[in-house]
Amino acid sequence: MPETVLVTGGAGFIGSHTCVELLGHGHDVVVVDNHVNSSPEALDRIAKIAGRPLAGAYRADVRDRKALREVFSSHPVDAVIHFAAHKAVGESAARPVEYYDTNVAGTCALLAVMHEQRVHRLVFSSSCSVYGDAGTVPLTERSPVAPTNPYARTKLMCERILEDVCDHLPQLKVLALRYFNPVGAHPSGLLGEDPRGVPGNLMPYVAQVAVGRRAQLSVFGDDYPTPDGTGVRDYIHVMDVAEGHRVAVGHLDDRTGMRVFNLGTGTGTSVLQLVAAFGEVSGRPVPYRVAGRRAGDVAELVADPSAVAAAWDWATTRDLTAMCRDAWRFQELHPDGYSCRPPRAGGPTTGESPCG
Ligand code: UFG
Numbered sequence: 001m002p003e004t005v006l007v008t009g010g011a012g013f014i015g016s017h018t019c020v021e022l023l024g025h026g027h028d029v030v031v032v033d034n035h036v037n038s039s040p041e042a043l044d045r046i047a048k049i050a051g052r053p054l055a056g057a058y059r060a061d062v063r064d065r066k067a068l069r070e071v072f073s074s075h076p077v078d079a080v081i082h083f084a085a086h087k088a089v090g091e092s093a094a095r096p097v098e099y100y101d102t103n104v105a106g107t108c109a110l111l112a113v114m115h116e117q118r119v120h121r122l123v124f125s126s127s128c129s130v131y132g133d134a135g136t137v138p139l140t141e142r143s144p145v146a147p148t149n150p151y152a153r154t155k156l157m158c159e160r161i162l163e164d165v166c167d168h169l170p171q172l173k174v175l176a177l178r179y180f181n182p183v184g185a186h187p188s189g190l191l192g193e194d195p196r197g198v199p200g201n202l203m204p205y206v207a208q209v210a211v212g213r214r215a216q217l218s219v220f221g222d223d224y225p226t227p228d229g230t231g232v233r234d235y236i237h238v239m240d241v242a243e244g245h246r247v248a249v250g251h252l253d254d255r256t257g258m259r260v261f262n263l264g265t266g267t268g269t270s271v272l273q274l275v276a277a278f279g280e281v282s283g284r285p286v287p288y289r290v291a292g293r294r295a296g297d298v299a300e301l302v303a304d305p306s307a308v309a310a311a312w313d314w315a316t317t318r319d320l321t322a323m324c325r326d327a328w329r330f331q332e333l334h335p336d337g338y339s340c341r342p343p344r345a346g347g348p349t350t351g352e353s354p355c356g
Contacts, residue, residue: 001249001250002027002078002079002121002249002252003027003028003076003078004027004028004029004030004055004075004076004077004078004079005022005027005028005029005030005077005078005079005080005081005249006030006031006032006071006072006075006077006079006080006081006119007019007022007029007030007031007032007080007081007083008031008032008033008062008080008081008082008083008084008110009032009033009038009062009082009083009084009085009125010029010031010032010033010043010046010054010057010083011031011033011035011038011039011040011042011043011057012033012037012038012042012083012084013038013182013192013193013194013195013238014083014125014179014182014238014241014242014245015031015033015038015081015083015084016038016042016043016045016046016191017185017186017191017238017239017241017242018081018083018241018242018245018246019031019046019050019054020046020049020050020186020191020242021239021242021243021245021246022245022246022249023046023047023050023052023054024050025246027246027249028055028075029054029055030054030055030056030057030058030071030075030077031043031054031056031057031058032058032060032062032067032068032071032084033057033058033059033060033084034059034060034061034062034084035059036196037086037195037196038194039194039337039338040057040059041338042191042194042338043057045190045191046191048190049186049188049190049191055075056071056074056075058070058071061106062082062084062102062106062107062109062110063101063102063105063106063109064109065109065112065113068109068110068113069113069116069117072113072114072117072119073117077117077119078119078121079119079121079122079123079249079252080110080114080119080121080122080123081122081123081125081245081249082107082110082122082123082124082125083125084102084106085102085103085106085125085154085155086098086099086102086103086151086154087127087151088151088200088201089129089149089151089152089200089294089296089297090200090294090295090296091151091200092149092150092151092152092154092296093149093150093295093296096150099150099151099154100150100154100157103151103154103155103157103158104154104157104158104161107124107158107161107162108161111161111162111165115169120169120171120172120173121173121249121252121253122162122172122173122174122175122252123174123175123176123177123245123248123249123252124158124159124162124174124175124176124177125177125179126155126156126158126159126176126177126178126179126260127151127152127155127178127179128178128179128180128181128234128262128264128301128303129147129148129149129151129152129155129301130145130147130152130155130156130159130178131143131144131145131146131147131178131301132145132146132147132148132152132298133146133148133298133299137232137268137300137301137302138266138302138303138304139262139301139302139303139304140262140304140306140307141178141260141261141262141307148296148297148298149295149296151296152296158176159176159258159260162174162176162258163258166256166257166258167257170256170257171256172256172257172258173252173253173255173256173257174257174258174259175248175251175252175258175259175260175261176258176259176260176261177244177245177248177260177261177262177263178260178261178262178263178303179236179241179244179262179263179264180233180234180235180236180262180263180264180265180301180302180303181201181202181203181233181234181235181236181301182235182236182237182238182241183201183202183203183235183236183237183238183323183327184203184237184238184239184318184322184323184324184326184327185238185326185327185329185330186238186239186326186330187239187326187329189326189329189330189332189333190330190333191330192326192327192329192330192331192334193207193238193327193330194334194337194338195337202217202233202271202274203235203274203278203323203327204327205217206274206275206278206286207278207327207328207330207331208331209286209287209288210278210279210282210284210286210328210331211284211331211332211335212335213335213336215287216286216287216288216289217275217286217287217288217289218288218289218290218291219271219272219275219288219289219290219291220271220291220292220293220294220297221290221291221292221293221294221297222272222290223293224293224299224300225299226270226299226300227270228270228272228273230270230271230272231270231271231297231298231299231300232268232269232270232299232300232301232302233268233269233300233301233302234264234265234266234267234268234269234301234302234303235265235269235274235320235323236263236264236265236316236323237316237318237322237323237326239318239326240263240265240316240317240318241263243314244263244308244314244316247312247314248261248312251311251312254311261307261308261311262303262304262305262307262308263303263305263308264302264303264304264305264316265303265305265316266302266303266304266305267302267320268300268302269320273320274320274324275288277320277321277324278324278327278328280324281321281324281325281328282324282328282332
């Protein structure tokens with residue numbers, strides 16, 4: 001069982017919840033994050049919830065090999081979970097070069113330093129969006145892939161690179177997890193999703209409308225071939241995603257090479273169903289208007305989660321009500337998010353508390 005886990009993007013939405021889960025199960029955790037879309041405040045919250053500190057936290061970009069080398073030299077890293085990446089579909093169409101640079105070049109830089117430092121265990125953060133429009137739902141890991149936007153293509157490219165590297169470096173053990181749509185928050189209300197600027201994803205947008213920070217939701221298309229015409233997704237509670245990563249770390253040594261797993265619930269929910277569920281849980285109806293389709297979107301993405309269940313004897317447990325309830329608790333407690341000042345440049349971030 002890997003003891004010390006390096007988590008890139010550990011202050012981000014999924015990363016921070018995964019750190020809590022790892023610390024709670026006895027791992028030592030080191031975070032690397034450049035805070036381009038995350039707050040250092042999340043690091044203090046992680047330690048508070050877990051009741052013990054991170055082994056280290058560094059403000060650094062994953063493309064910065066020198067910085068990565070220093071982190072690896074300072075900690076006995078046994079395994080890496082690589083979250084650090086850009087993740088918004090719409091933004092990826094507007095800023096594709098940035099997406100390829102951070103997501104693909106960042107993964108290569110990390111792999112290079114891991115190789116130098118003889119660290120051979122990696123859990124890679126992939127995405128259901130690699131399936132694109134190609135498959136019929138539910139999607140298994142053998143469903144055809146056909147990404148429809150630059151973000152999804154960066155994830156598929158990384159998978160291909162990892163597969164090829166594993167073929168040539170037999171000591172490597174890689175698990176790529178294709179997660180569906182992570183939402184929700186830690187049940188304590190201390191940790192949650194706090195995107196910078198206008199939220200690119202549905203659940204944080206809905207939560208910000210409910211709390212009064214935004215006037216109304218734009219529903220991107222109601223003419224899809226789905227029961228109510230709006231996009232259907234497999235929303236998964238972020239605590240289930242975090243748990244899935246912790247379980248994955250324990251299975252890295254099952255065998256060498258590259259393996260790919262879906263991380264989803266198997267249940268599809270439309271935009272309008274999510275809006276209704278959130279309104280019910282929060283007691284605040286969410287006003288919306290139907291807008292045009294968003295470029296790069298697909299009608300339906302729902303997982304067949306049976307491969308992970310068979311391999312790890314593990315399944316998700318939290319339903320849509322829990323996802324909405326926990327997302328709402330965080331939003332209600334933090335109407336303006338973590339509301340931090342911009343982080344200071346350079347150096348370790350542990351112990352800093354930039355929030356007033
Ligand atoms: N949607 C709206 N209005 C919004 C935002 C989204 O109607 O303001 C709709 C979308 O059209 C889609 C559904 O809500 O039908 C979900 O959209 P998201 O943007 O929340 O998520 P995506 O399905 O586009 O998935 C992307 C990535 C995933 C990632 C997920 C959460 O492809 O890999 O975001 O970060 F997991």
